[in-house]
Amino acid sequence: MLELLLKGFWSGIAAVGFAILFNVPKRTLFPIGAMGAIGGLVKFGLMYFGVGIVFSSFVGATVVGIISIQMAHLKNSPPLVFSIPGVIPMVPGAFAYRMMLGLIALIQLEDSDTYIQTLIDMVNNGAKMSFILMSLAIGVSMPMLITRKESIKRSKFNKEKKVTV
Template structure:
């Protein structure tokens, strides 16, 4: 791909994320980091897309966004999800979801048995891609936050139950 296409995509990923961030009413001080995280995550997705497919490239982009959101949260004194959620929304597979629903509608009104198998195959393929990309987005955003949380499970104190004692 040409470098101008990457710059254009970079701007569109960041702009879409900032638009959703404004829609979610995030603090103004978080808009620049959201733009940068969405742009970097989207470019990582586009760079790896031809080599490892849409699911794993989305996972890599979302892991980067998840990691960057932790660092941005410390610098901007906001929760990491304020940065991560608007930044990953441009990665949601809307086209695959649209064609899945369109396939379901075609299946409901299909009267030609010769076309049924192809429509069913396309619908299941698009639905599977949608599901797996959404799972990759969820895992990619949440895994860095889960792995780098402040308090480990060993430090959590659970009071012991005293059975039989009043």
């Protein structure tokens, strides 16, 4: 359980680091850190109970997306200011790294058995990475799309301007 809390804490720290890198307003740093920690706790908590990494990432990103809408109203900032840095710690960098190492190793291998095993591992890591990235994108954007109050067609920015002569 302590390991789970530590992963959540470090997810929050990583979210704040990326928020600083993206130059967000200072008033949003604490909520971003909290959202990163909550998203990390949800993801790693579900994985601890045996849920797959893809679905865990989806649920964690969805939680971050839902909280980002509320934080946007409280802090008068766009929801993306909160959701993107909060989700970045869940990006599957290890799978991407292993996939690239496998791709590089394929160039040097001559033994067919080792080549096939390396190819299988590379495709497996690439598929996991792709599905996790898709689940993060869908999970973080779905709450914003569902809770949108009006269509852009009825927005005040889409009104035709009357020209008088």
